[in-house]
Amino acid sequence: MTVTDKSPSPVIRRIKASDGPKAILRILGEDGCAVIQDALSLELIQRLNRETEPQLGKGGGQQDDDWINEGHRMKTKYLSSLPVHSKSFRDEILNQPLIHEICEGTFREESGDYWLTKATIIEIGPEGSDAGSGYRLSMVLMSSSV
Numbered sequence: 001m002t003v004t005d006k007s008p009s010p011v012i013r014r015i016k017a018s019d020g021p022k023a024i025l026r027i028l029g030e031d032g033c034a035v036i037q038d039a040l041s042l043e044l045i046q047r048l049n050r051e052t053e054p055q056l057g058k059g060g061g062q063q064d065d066d067w068i069n070e071g072h073r074m075k076t077k078y079l080s081s082l083p084v085h086s087k088s089f090r091d092e093i094l095n096q097p098l099i100h101e102i103c104e105g106t107f108r109e110e111s112g113d114y115w116l117t118k119a120t121i122i123e124i125g126p127e128g129s130d131a132g133s134g135y136r137l138s139m140v141l142m143s144s145s146v
Contacts, residue, residue: 021101028106039099044092051086052121055079082119089119 013027017039027034056077083090093099094116107114 017098021098021105024098024102025105028102036098039096040093044088047088048086048093051088052079052082055085056121056123077121077123079121079123080118082121 012033012035013031014035014037015024015027016037017024024034024036056079079085083094103114
């Protein structure tokens with residue numbers, strides 16, 4: 001992350017997917033994170049939303065257990081196991097060449113391979129409510145050597 005005189009708080013750098021995996025890997029190596037713009041088409045995101053909304057509408061993985069909800073907003077919805085719930089996620093997002101190239105560049109030399117360990121949509125609501133810890137849709141990758 002970048003810290004400057006104008007921005008004393010860390011700033012997550014943004015990079016376009018079209019800049020390619022080498023440029024993205026450079027920023028990931030320097031900062032540990034990056035926002036990759038235009039990695040998925042609007043149509044693909046809309047399909048993912050259509051495929052997962054019915055399950056999120058049922059409450060997704062929302063928990064009634066107070067211990068689990070501690071630190072989370074009660075209106076937050078979770079939907080894990082995205083490959084089960086979304087053909088678009090399973091067939092298109094997981095098979096994005098850019099994602100594979102980034103994973104190869106990140107994990108291959110050190111670990112030999114990589115595995116998707118969790119894919120969850122976390123929807124914070126209702127609109128206008130405090131986002132709490134600031135969860136976002138993310139894919140968490142873990143190397144096979146862990």
